[in-house]
Amino acid sequence: MTAFKKSPWVIHYDASSCNGCDIEVLACLMPKFDVERFGIINTGNPKHADIFLVTGSVNVQNAPVVRNIYAQMPEPKVVVAIGICGTSGGIFRECYNVLGGIDTVIPVDVYVPGCAARPEAIIDGVVRALDVLEEKRRFMNSSADSVGGGFMINRANQKDIPEILALQKIAYRSEAELYGDDSVPALGQTMEQITADFDRMIFIKAVVNGKIIGSIRGFRDGDTARISRVAVHPYFQRKGLATRLIKQIEQEVGDVRIYEAFTGHQSLRNLHLYEKMGYRQIRTEPFTPTVNWVYLQKERT
Ligand code: SF4
Numbered sequence: 001m002t003a004f005k006k007s008p009w010v011i012h013y014d015a016s017s018c019n020g021c022d023i024e025v026l027a028c029l030m031p032k033f034d035v036e037r038f039g040i041i042n043t044g045n046p047k048h049a050d051i052f053l054v055t056g057s058v059n060v061q062n063a064p065v066v067r068n069i070y071a072q073m074p075e076p077k078v079v080v081a082i083g084i085c086g087t088s089g090g091i092f093r094e095c096y097n098v099l100g101g102i103d104t105v106i107p108v109d110v111y112v113p114g115c116a117a118r119p120e121a122i123i124d125g126v127v128r129a130l131d132v133l134e135e136k137r138r139f140m141n142s143s144a145d146s147v148g149g150g151f152m153i154n155r156a157n158q159k160d161i162p163e164i165l166a167l168q169k170i171a172y173r174s175e176a177e178l179y180g181d182d183s184v185p186a187l188g189q190t191m192e193q194i195t196a197d198f199d200r201m202i203f204i205k206a207v208v209n210g211k212i213i214g215s216i217r218g219f220r221d222g223d224t225a226r227i228s229r230v231a232v233h234p235y236f237q238r239k240g241l242a243t244r245l246i247k248q249i250e251q252e253v254g255d256v257r258i259y260e261a262f263t264g265h266q267s268l269r270n271l272h273l274y275e276k277m278g279y280r281q282i283r284t285e286p287f288t289p290t291v292n293w294v295y296l297q298k299e300r301t
Helices: 020-029 063-072 083-088 119-146 158-171 173-179 191-200 241-252 268-276
Strands: 009-014 051-055 078-082 098-100 110-112 152-155 202-208 211-221 224-232 258-264 280-286 292-299
Touching (some): 020 051, 020 083, 020 119, 051 083, 051 119, 063 158, 078 083, 110 119, 158 173, 158 191, 158 202, 158 211, 202 241, 211 241, 224 241, 258 268, 268 280, 268 292
Parallel strands (some): 009 051, 051 078
Antiparallel strands (some): 152 202, 211 224, 258 292, 280 292
């Protein structure tokens, strides 16, 4: 194991079974085994996590939870299935409601067998996960450098919602830092709110290697197309993707007279992008003490 580039953050979920492996994971975090001495930090927030530690088998009830946590984790991410239940369903695999190991619902990168898996084996699994994480990080960086115009851009569907929400929260983190204000609406949006947006708006996604790395949404309001939430994964920014997403939503939203978008007053990159595409600033409205919305319009040609 070489030096870490950053502290890896782990999130732990006990899917089901006897809880034996769950207790061994907790033992790793306690003073005796103390994984924090390697810089590994346990977090309860999937949006901050790099490594997903899952114990127990997957059943009908917990499968959506496992999928949901996984979808909210930013790329690159690594999944470690712990214990024989997590790796294959174990002694519970024949139960009426058990689907199997973790890989029946999400892709698993590292398997740590054992019943229960020993803390040393779990720590070894996390160390192997770090290598996989670094490999994925390198791959994403090289994909971002070489992808050029090779994005797949098309309409999103309902099952893309968790991944788009996770992307939005990664992409808008820099906006919150810019304004020194965490109340940026894109960061606070809940699953219920984005699902409600999905019911009334068109969502567009950009996909590379099966991962959503860009999105935008819009809807028709009379003769105006209202466009919002351009989100591009930080690894794929400054590659023309935002421009392509805006062009695509302009096409998809249909036959309108005016396109209208808005962005924060300090988001100079977004303002420049819209103005380069023919939008002109029409008004500014205060939103919070730190953020003013700048509205921009363009007539359809
Ligand atoms: S692998 Fe063994 S100890 Fe771990 S959760 Fe399954 S039955 Fe329990």
